[in-house]
Amino acid sequence: MxxxxxxxxxxxxxxxxxxxxxxxxxxxxxxxxxxxxxxxxxxxxxxxxxxxxxxxxxxxxxxxxxxxxxxxxxxxxxxxxxxxxxxxxxxxxxxxxxxxxxxxxxxxxxxxxxxxxxxxxxxxxxxxxxxxxxxxxxxxxxxxxxxxxxxxxxxxxxxxxxxxxxxxxxxxxxxxxxxxxxxxDGLTLAETKAMIEFRCEREGLVSPVPNDLYQPIYDLGRGIPREILKICDIAYALMLEYEESTFNLELIETAGKQIL
Ligand SMILES: Nc1ncnc2c1ncn2[C@@H]1O[C@H](COP(=O)(O)OP(=O)(O)OP(=O)(O)O)[C@@H](O)[C@H]1O
Ligand SMILES: [Mg+2]
Structure with a gap:
């Protein structure tokens, strides 16, 4: 499960x-x-x-x-x-x-x-x-x-x-x-990072996003919370599938292509 x-x-x-x-x-x-x-x-x-x-x-x-x-x-x-x-x-x-x-x-x-x-x-x-x-x-x-x-x-x-x-x-x-x-309004880059960290903290997790990868998530999601979360959710699924422990740029770009 x-x-x-x-x-x-x-x-x-x-x-x-x-x-x-x-x-x-x-x-x-x-x-x-x-x-x-x-x-x-x-x-x-x-x-x-x-x-x-x-x-x-x-x-x-x-x-x-x-x-x-x-x-x-x-x-x-x-x-x-x-x-x-x-x-x-x-x-x-x-x-x-x-x-x-x-x-x-x-x-x-x-x-x-x-x-x-x-x-x-x-x-x-x-x-x-x-x-x-x-x-x-x-x-x-x-x-x-x-x-x-x-x-x-x-x-x-x-x-x-x-x-x-x-x-x-x-x-x-x-x-x-x-x-x-x-x-x-949409989120800023700093708010995007803080939101992702907040969401992870609530689940007792450390954010899987390396510091330099908040920017591409923010860009792909255009600061819109739901889009940012969708990208993170898909990247998270891919991360689990490939048995990685953090996101990498490829996972984020693949996730970005899957949202409409
Ligand atoms: N500041 C935030 N922190 C954490 N999550 C957020 C934040 N803003 C929005 N979200 C998340 O983004 C998702 C979309 O939010 P919500 O459904 O409230 O948007 P909406 O403006 O009502 O959209 P719609 O116009 O489609 O009805 C939800 O999962 C919500 O938890
Ligand atoms: Mg609504």
């Missing part, structure tokens, strides 16, 4: 190496939630770590009595009513027979939460998939507020297409509601 390896590409938040830029992004989202600023967007290109960050933040609030939350991982609902029912179900609310009644159910819940000093958060991953009507629903949910504060905090997480959608004319109204929209 091959032992578990350090380079999994599933979005397990425990695998995240927190770069200064990630820490800053996480802080901004926590601020939006805890200061009840309503809406934040977490943006980034494919494979940058958005879902992992969203899960990390979500997990911080799930155990707290002071927060109720809904996590929509893939919003593949056929209508905005479906999305609202999904959110309400996560919050423990019953389904209602119309959008109007479902909104009423949510509104009553949010006011009760507020009276008992509780905050409510909705996380939506893959938000680039939300239809314009669904974005409009998000906007209406943000209208639920008292004179002084927002009753619901919404975190939309999505690829760059979400940014294009939000800057388009059609979605002007929701765009102006966005409090912050941090963008996840």
């Amino acid at each position: 091959i032992k578990s390896t350090p380079f999994s590409i599933s979005p397990n938040p425990a695998n995240l190496y927190l770069t200064p830029s990630l820490k800053s992004t996480i802080f901004k989202i926590r601020y939006t939630i805890e200061q009840r600023r309503g809406l934040a967007c977490l943006l980034g290109d494919v494979g940058m770590g958005k879902s992992s960050v969203l899960r990390l933040i979500h997990s911080e609030y799930t155990d707290s009595e002071s927060f109720s939350s809904s996590m929509i991982q893939t919003p593949n609902f056929t209508s905005e009513f479906g999305l609202l029912k999904g959110i309400c179900a996560d919050l423990g609310l019953p389904p209602r027979n119309s959008l109007y009644n479902q909104e009423k159910e949510l509104r009553e819940f949010l006011f009760k939460q507020f009276e008992s000093d509780k905050n409510t958060i909705v996380f939506i991953d893959e938000s680039q998939r939300l239809s314009d009507k669904m974005l409009e629903l998000v906007r209406t949910m943000l209208n639920l507020e008292t004179n002084t504060t927002k009753l619901i905090q919404i975190i939309l997480c999505g690829q760059l297409e979400l940014q294009e959608r939000l800057t388009g004319k059609k979605n002007k109204a929701i765009r102006s509601r966005v409090f912050m929209a941090p963008m996840l």
Whole structure:
């Protein structure tokens, strides 16, 4: 049996190496939630770590009595009513027979939460998939507020297409509601090395990458965490297959050719 390896590409938040830029992004989202600023967007290109960050933040609030939350991982609902029912179900609310009644159910819940000093958060991953009507629903949910504060905090997480959608004319109204929209950047060379070492440490291993070979891994992966991890994972498999104890340039180049 091959032992578990350090380079999994599933979005397990425990695998995240927190770069200064990630820490800053996480802080901004926590601020939006805890200061009840309503809406934040977490943006980034494919494979940058958005879902992992969203899960990390979500997990911080799930155990707290002071927060109720809904996590929509893939919003593949056929209508905005479906999305609202999904959110309400996560919050423990019953389904209602119309959008109007479902909104009423949510509104009553949010006011009760507020009276008992509780905050409510909705996380939506893959938000680039939300239809314009669904974005409009998000906007209406943000209208639920008292004179002084927002009753619901919404975190939309999505690829760059979400940014294009939000800057388009059609979605002007929701765009102006966005409090912050941090963008996840690619890793630097030093961060790539630190991330690989961090991943190995978690498995109780020393990094198999010789010091001079982080550069080609970084170049082939273009600083994108998922691409870097895929290269490392393939090179790791080849290393085990050839019974080597560290990576060499040939293994990395062979691995680089196998990713698309
Ligand atoms: N800073 C990091 N440290 C360690 N691993 C990371 C880091 N950033 C991303 N990863 C890893 O990269 C992989 C891809 O991350 P994730 O699935 O969160 O990306 P994503 O931005 O949601 O991608 P997509 O746009 O395709 O949904 C995951 O295995 C994740 O653990
Ligand atoms: Mg994702």
